[in-house]
Amino acid sequence: MTSEATPQPIAAEGPVIECEHLSRKFGSLWAVRDVSLRVERGQIFGVLGPNGAGKSTTIRMLCGILDPTSGRGTVVGHDIAKDSEGIKQNIGYMTQRFSLYEDLTVEENLRFYASVYGMSGRARKQRIEAVLEEAGLRDRRKQLAGTLSGGWKQRVALASSTIHRPPLLFLDEPTAGVDPVSRRDFWDQIHRISDQGTTVLVTTHYMDEAERCHRLAFIFRGELLATGTPLEVIERRNLSVLELELEDNRTLEAAKLLRTTEGVEEVNHFGLVMRVALRNSQDPEGTVRRALEPNGFAIKRLQQTRVSVEDAFVSMVREDDAMRAQKHLETAA
Amino acid sequence: MTRLLAIAWKELVQLRRDRMTFGMMVGLPIMQLMLFGYAINTDVRHMPTLVYDQDHSLEARDFVARLSITGFYDIVGHVHDYDEIERALRQGRARVAIVIPSEFGKSIRAGRGVQAQLVVDGSDPQTVASATNTAMSLGAARSGELSSLRLAQNGLVGPAQPLSVEPTTWYNPELKTAIFVVPGLVGVILTMTMIMFTSMAIVRERERGTLEQLIVSPIGRVELVVGKILPYIVIGYVQMSLILGVGRLVFHVPLQGSLPLLYLLASVFIAACLALGMFFSTLAKTQQQAMQMSFFFLLPNILLSGFVFPFEGMPVPAQMLSQALPLTHFLRIVRGITLKGATFSDVRIELVWLAAILFVLVALSSMRFSKKLG
Secondary structure, three states: OOOOOOOOOOOOOOOOEEEEEEEEEEOOEEEEEEEEEEEOOOOEEEEEOOOOOOHHHHHHHHHOOOOOOEEEEEEOOEEOOOOHHHHHHOEEEEEOOOOOOOOOEHHHHHHHHHHHOOOOHHHHHHHHHHHHHHOOOHHHOOOEHHHOOHHHHHHHHHHHHOOOOOOEEEEEOOOOOOOHHHHHHHHHHHHHHHHOOOEEEEEEOOHHHHOOOOEEEEEEOOEEEEEEOHHHHHHHHOEEEEEEEEOOOOHHHHHHHHHOOOOEEEEEEEOOEEEEEEEOOOOHHHHHHHHHHHHOOOEEEEEEEOOOHHHHHHHHHHHHHHHHHHHHHHHHO | OHHHHHHHHHHHHHHHHOHHHHHHHHHHHHHHHHHHHHHOOOOOOOEEEEEEEOOOOHHHHHHHHHHHOOOOEEEEEEOOOHHHHHHHHHHOOOOEEEEEOOOHHHHHHHOOOOOOEEEEOOOOHHHHHHHHHHHHHHHHHHHHHHHHHHHHHOOOOOOOOOOOOOOOOOOOOOOOHHHHHHHHHHHHHHHHHHHHHHHHHHHHHHHHOHHHHHHOOOOOHHHHHHHHHHHHHHHHHHHHHHHHHHHHHHHOOOOOOOHHHHHHHHHHHHHHHHHHHHHHHHHOOOHHHHHHHHHHHHHHHHHHOOOOOOHHHOOHHHHHHHHOOHHHHHHHHHHHHHHHOOOHHHOHHHHHHHHHHHHHHHHHHHHHOOOOOO
């Protein structure tokens, strides 16, 4: 094995990840159903969904460590079912559990993973120094990984999984259970790695993180609900979101009323401010005013605000729920 | 090769950090050696003995004294009826009682046959054998003496002894238990530590989530397994040397045969133990399960391998089971080489057995261990 100083040239043309109709069944349960994805070189691709949606199962199939029940795919030019060893050479992989050896020091962990990817001698030494420097881990090189805080563990785990400069990096819920400051730092590092030419596929259930990705895929109950850039995903839902403040504090009653109003999808409380989401509405402000003012509510402030990825996701999940309930009723009838 | 060494290096670093385990690897053999070497003694001496002398003759006292100086019977008291004997045996104050009937001395003087009775606590069969054998042979010897004496008194000289068997014990003439136990202990300790540590090795990675990280890496199945067991092979040899060395210094266990031959053949045994540990590792979901499996396996090894109970005394089904245990064959090798000076051709058949067991285990565990999830 030669040590890789730069990302290996992989099939120069075409997407880094491409899969069609990928499905996986555990017993009688479909963990992933009919998922098709395309991830282009250099992208930060976010896979979003709640816990248990099938994100990890999808990643494991793409890494070649879990065989799909049906469907096909290629990752960095290698078939996921037939050539998993070819994939393994070219990917980095990091999970929420930060698979570090807690009884090894930071440096020993890096050294171990570097050797696992075939590096040795001077090249390994130089690479470890470079990674320690980049991740700001110099002062902690002799510290046992088990004694690090969550944020630092995460840094070491990221450094370990990119020690061999993989052209493709899988991050499976890398920020679960990490404090907000560390999460921001972490995303800065992901962007830095991406700038160096690495394609990143990251799963998360934090919706604020979704907006940091170049492209997104929503997975819910094992199925793909939408893909696109964050902006596309948001615009496609055609949502309007209003912030509403009342003169008095009868917010609960107002919310109750709004929820039964035609066109209103979602009402949320943020302290005294309510966030009202409407779908396919020509005149969202008018709709809200017409619903509240005749019923004796005095509006202090009502203004349009930015629609977030979270709004779009919640809207899609609600629609999916409604459709399933409908189907369930029909089959029962 | 880089990868294989990386795994082995990592295991060693982890092992060094784990003081408890590291201490156990060295401490365990020494502790077991002392325990087994000193505590286990199958030839029972100094049995607490009661005397119920109904005769009070010179001959009776003489006979009791003769029994006492054999070293097998420690006279702990004199009693006056059978009830007392029964109580003492039940309470464990005595294991044996000698009953001398009245007329004992008179009958001997008259040249008539007479019987002394030996009451033995049979709840422990080991005691029975030691107690009765010694007393019976002493009785027979004394009878012979008395007969010759009587013949001589009548002016006749009989044959010294019409028939006698003179036992000659080879290899361990003093029948010291330690000499028999210590070489066997090499096998038992290796079985214990090798299986236990390897069975936990893969499970530990699975439990901590690091196995998944290795599975997505380009590391090969063989590299992973061999890299993991390599450090333990070294530890196995350290333990073996430790036991043989201390056994020689403290218990004077001899080494009749070739040490290099023993070390060479031990590699097959160690490999078989490690393969078995790896197999358990693929079955267990947690380190605890792996540990339990190892212990569950250890017990029949100690009982059936011939470490404590002789193979020849087992019923046929137990013998068949015994043949399937790697320890059975290694015990024959290690005892053969250390005590009897066996050569390669003497233990060839045991090597064939070990190799066959190893082959089956390796096949089983590589079939079980897959680099896929789910």
